[in-house]
Amino acid sequence: MELKQVIEILDGKVLTTSVNLNRQVKGGVGADLMSDVLSSTQPEEALLLTGLCNPQVVRTALMADITAIVLVRGKLPPSETLQLAENEGIPLISTHYGMFEACGRLYQAGLPCLERPVSSE
Amino acid sequence: MSDNLLSASRVITDKVAENISRVEELAYEIRVREVMTSQVITMHPNDTMQTVLETFRQARISGAPVLEEGNLIGLVSIEDLIRCLLNQDLAAPVHQYMTPNPVVVKGDDSVIEALKVFVSKKYGRLPVVDGTGHLIGIITKGDITRGLLRALERDYQSEEVRRYRASHLFEDIESERTSLILRYNIKQGDFEHGGEASAKIKRALLRLGAPPQIARRCGIAVYEAEMNLIIHTTEGGVIRAEIEPHQISIDVYDYGPGIRDVELAMQPGYSTASEKVREMGFGAGMGLVNIKRCVDWMKLESEWGKGTRLRMKIYLPPPHTHSKGEALAVT
Numbered sequence: 066m067e068l069k070q071v072i073e074i075l076d077g078k079v080l081t082t083s084v085n086l087n088r089q090v091k092g093g094v095g096a097d098l099m100s101d102v103l104s105s106t107q108p109e110e111a112l113l114l115t116g117l118c119n120p121q122v123v124r125t126a127l128m129a130d131i132t133a134i135v136l137v138r139g140k141l142p143p144s145e146t147l148q149l150a151e152n153e154g155i156p157l158i159s160t161h162y163g164m165f166e167a168c169g170r171l172y173q174a175g176l177p178c179l180e181r182p183v184s185s186e
Numbered sequence: 187m188s189d190n191l192l193s194a195s196r197v198i199t200d201k202v203a204e205n206i207s208r209v210e211e212l213a214y215e216i217r218v219r220e221v222m223t224s225q226v227i228t229m230h231p232n233d234t235m236q237t238v239l240e241t242f243r244q245a246r247i248s249g250a251p252v253l254e255e256g257n258l259i260g261l262v263s264i265e266d267l268i269r270c271l272l273n274q275d276l277a278a279p280v281h282q283y284m285t286p287n288p289v290v291v292k293g294d295d296s297v298i299e300a301l302k303v304f305v306s307k308k309y310g311r312l313p314v315v316d317g318t319g320h321l322i323g324i325i326t327k328g329d330i331t332r333g334l335l336r337a338l339e340r341d342y343q344s345e346e347v348r349r350y351r352a353s354h355l356f357e358d359i360e361s362e363r364t365s366l367i368l369r370y371n372i373k374q375g376d377f378e379h380g381g382e383a384s385a386k387i388k389r390a391l392l393r394l395g396a397p398p399q400i401a402r403r404c405g406i407a408v409y410e411a412e413m414n415l416i417i418h419t420t421e422g423g424v425i426r427a428e429i430e431p432h433q434i435s436i437d438v439y440d441y442g443p444g445i446r447d448v449e450l451a452m453q454p455g456y457s458t459a460s461e462k463v464r465e466m467g468f469g470a471g472m473g474l475v476n477i478k479r480c481v482d483w484m485k486l487e488s489e490w491g492k493g494t495r496l497r498m499k500i501y502l503p504p505p506h507t508h509s510k511g512e513a514l515a516v517t
Contacts, residue, residue: 082211082214083210083211083214097467098467098468098470098472099466099467099468100410100467100468100470100472100473100476101470101472103406103409103410103472103476104406104472104475104476104479108398108399108402115467117466117467119377119466119467120377120378120380120381121377121380121381121413121466121467121468122467124380124381124382124384124385124409125381125409125467127381127385127388127405128381128384128385128388128402128405128406128409129402129406130398130402145378153385183454183472
């Protein structure tokens with residue numbers, strides 16, 4: 066799914082200045098726990114939906130090879146987060162939908178899940 | 187190309203900005219003075235339009251600023267010349283046909299400012315002035331396109347060169363055992379920079395030509411360890427990554443307070459993190475578990491009151507060729 070479709074489905078707003086809206090995401094991950102994102106995201110071009118707005122979200126995305134971040138519940142990030150996302154070239158998108166509905170809408174539109182169970186192994 | 191550039195002036199109205207790319211990013215980064223033409227042919231207000239016609243034809247230009255005693259007072263363009271020709275009035279002075287008080291851009295403005303004017307005003311060229319209003323050049327859409335193309339090429343080449351240099355590091359330097367050591371001091375409580383060291387290590391690995399999956403595993407493991415230093419230590423600690431053609435060894439150590447029960451700390455879900463840290467999305471008790479999953483070997487040693495040392499190793503895939511130095515250079 067292209068980022069522009071994601072934005073359309075989520076009625077989203079792009080917060081970073083330079084975004085290639087034709088970029089593909091292969092699936093989604095919804096989490097507020099960054100450790101979960103790190104441990105359960107499959108190494109694909111994933112979209113991260115989260116309610117967390119601190120710079121660690123961007124750092125985590127970098128480590129887990131996340132393509133773009135959606136901030137749910139209409140949250141707006143602090144400037145440090147925005148700046149870091151800008152520098153690292155990770156698009157930030159804000160949606161007024163809650164986590165549940167945002168994930169539901171994307172899943173219904175055909176975006177698969179890229180979370181796998183976190184095993185202790 | 188030009189459509190793509192023009193869309194930058196209406197940034198992020200979701201529909202228009204469909205092809206935003208590196209080009210548009212550059213339009214914000216590059217200054218007008220970097221792409222403008224600085225050797226400008228100028229006219230005097232009392233020159234005749236005949237002179238303008240000859241100058242344009244000889245210099246193959248389609249517009250020129252009009253200066254009076256060094257001050258910019260107008261712009262005369264091919265359109266003005268056409269109006270004059272229709273009136274068969276070539277003996278008239280420039281000031282009768284020029285556009286007075288032209289829109290200008292500043293040399294220090296980003297190129298996007300000039301693009302905005304080009305889109306909204308349909309001008310073909312804009313005089314460029316310095317901070318005090320003095321003419322320092324002229325800029326056209328063509329100048330911008332050429333400037334952006336040059337910058338794009340530079341961009342591409344510099345990353346290529348970096349990658350090339352880095353990926354041949356281990357081949358170019360001969361020794362019995364070559365290694366590259368990266369060292370980072372991590373401050374306790376420095377959440378703002380948390381993850382910077384791991385991001386740098388990951389980038390270094392990619393530049394050295396490590397497979398993306400290896401770089402990712404290493405990045406995640408170091409990131410978790412880095413956050414542990416920020417969250418749990420009394421005064422921070424050190425991350426030391428040693429990169430060799432066949433393995434990456436990471437040593438993370440601190441001087442306190444140490445872990446009371448290492449075995450318990452290794453259990454999934456066990457955490458001593460504060461509520462504040464949990465609010466930041468950490469402290470789920472998965473950090474060490476996650477590290478273990480990402481590395482090929484790990485050893486956690488700690489003494490309460492003294493400090494903690496976490497050692498990790500990630501083995502690199504064997505080289506495709508028999509040259510030992512090339513394990514990292516496989517891209």
